[in-house]
Amino acid sequence: xxxxxxxxxxxxxxxxxxxxxxxxxxxxxxxxxxxxxxxxxxxxxxxxxxxxxxxxxxxxxxxxxxxxxxxxxxxxxxxxxxxxxxxxxxxxxxxxxxxxxxxxxxxxxxxxxxxxxxxxxxxxxxxxxxxxxxxxxxxxxxxxxxxxxxxxxxxxxxxxxxxxxxxxxxxxxxxxxxxxxxxxxxxxxxxxxxxxxxxxxxxxxxxx
Amino acid sequence: xxxxxxxxxxxxxxxxxxxxxxxxxxxxxxxxxxxxxxxxxxxxxxxxxxxxxxxxxxxxxxxxxxxxxxxxxxxxxxxxxxxxxxxxxxxxxxxxxxxxxxxxxxxxxxxxxxxxxxxxxxxxxxxxxxxxxxxxxxxxxxxxxxxxxxxxxxxxxxxxxxxxxxxxxxxxxxxxxxxxx
Numbered sequence: 599x600x601x602x603x604x605x606x607x608x609x610x611x612x613x614x615x616x617x618x619x620x621x622x623x624x625x626x627x628x629x630x631x632x633x634x635x636x637x638x639x640x641x642x643x644x645x646x647x648x649x650x651x652x653x654x655x656x657x658x659x660x661x662x663x664x665x666x667x668x669x670x671x672x673x674x675x676x677x678x679x680x681x682x683x684x685x686x687x688x689x690x691x692x693x694x695x696x697x698x699x700x701x702x703x704x705x706x707x708x709x710x711x712x713x714x715x716x717x718x719x720x721x722x723x724x725x726x727x728x729x730x731x732x733x734x735x736x737x738x739x740x741x742x743x744x745x746x747x748x749x750x751x752x753x754x755x756x757x758x759x760x761x762x763x764x765x766x767x768x769x770x771x772x773x774x775x776x777x778x779x780x781x782x783x784x785x786x787x788x789x790x791x792x793x794x795x796x797x798x799x800x801x802x803x804x805x806x
Numbered sequence: 807x808x809x810x811x812x813x814x815x816x817x818x819x820x821x822x823x824x825x826x827x828x829x830x831x832x833x834x835x836x837x838x839x840x841x842x843x844x845x846x847x848x849x850x851x852x853x854x855x856x857x858x859x860x861x862x863x864x865x866x867x868x869x870x871x872x873x874x875x876x877x878x879x880x881x882x883x884x885x886x887x888x889x890x891x892x893x894x895x896x897x898x899x900x901x902x903x904x905x906x907x908x909x910x911x912x913x914x915x916x917x918x919x920x921x922x923x924x925x926x927x928x929x930x931x932x933x934x935x936x937x938x939x940x941x942x943x944x945x946x947x948x949x950x951x952x953x954x955x956x957x958x959x960x961x962x963x964x965x966x967x968x969x970x971x972x973x974x975x976x977x978x979x980x981x982x983x984x985x986x987x
Contacts, residue, residue: 650857654861660865662865687854
């Protein structure tokens with residue numbers, strides 16, 4: 599077994615970008631998951647969740663339910679999954695067919711210096727199937743990733759692809775500050791989310 | 807006689823366009839959860855833990871929909887970083903209904919510390935807290951909380967007090983009944 603045989607996060611991201619329909623909504627978790635995606639393919643349809651480790655799945659679930667006619671891709675790490683494994687159970691129970699989970703399985707807490715995970719050897723596809731995901735696959739090459747991704751984006755999910763990945767311990771410098779409020783507003787404009795505006799009549803007094 | 811707050815809460819969810827309701831069950835929430843579960847226009851999601859609700863609600867809003875989150879006061883402790891991190895950083899709206907434990911007539915000592923901490927903990931991460939002890943106040947706080955959350959991008963929690971929902975009796979209220987446990 600060759601130790602560096604796994605693709606890098608960037609290898610997967612380039613393939614993702616090449617195969618991603620423009621209107622796809624993408625949620626990325628903290629650290630390089632977001633920094634690198636913003637570098638490879640910044641777009642209004644991206645939401646960079648730069649903290650709250652482990653909560654990218656619940657956030658993407660809420661989004662997938664609210665936007666049933668658009669594909670939602672969420673990139674989470676194996677450390678984040680372990681932190682809130684229950685989030686995957688909820689995804690399996692709600693089972694939105696427009697949600698694809700890309701699980702970067704690098705076996706370490708990359709964003710904090712590469713410390714080993716509690717368990718780096720889990721069969722995540724097996725776990726995902728047991729939790730009710732319709733499709734789940736362990737991926738070890740970019741070619742396998744492309745083969746798994748294309749059908750995943752056709753509304754027959756939820757799908758989880760566990761991507762065996764070389765750890766990337768150096769922080770990628772994103773092209774711009776990923777301001778949380780700006781990111782949110784830009785995203786909501788891109789999906790055409792309604793705005794709720796308070797309108798005051800009568801000198802600004804509320805009637806009730 | 808007016809409807810119970812749980813009936814009014816469901817009615818207000820409909821009026822204000824709540825489409826997703828995430829919850830971790832609590833006895834005091836049963837009627838409201840059942841009403842949401844039975845409503846085809848509301849996606850009721852039972853979560854494994856309360857912090858999922860903060861992600862769920864924020865994701866729904868990103869997608870253009872309103873969500874409400876229901877939990878017991880002990881679950882508020884699980885939501886702290888999620889609220890501070892996601893809701894405060896991004897200025898997401900948040901609307902929570904929290905049924906209280908450990909507050910008034912509590913008979914489970916394990917519930918008391920978190921019950922006492924619920925309101926100050928929520929306030930410390932920027933949530934506007936309405937503590938209510940009557941049907942009328944509960945309905946008013948839910949209506950106005952929904953307005954504030956989704957028009958002003960505010961984080962709002964309505965805490966339903968044990969004076970209203972009652973104190974759950976795990977062990978007997980009087981010593982003689984302990985033998986039944």
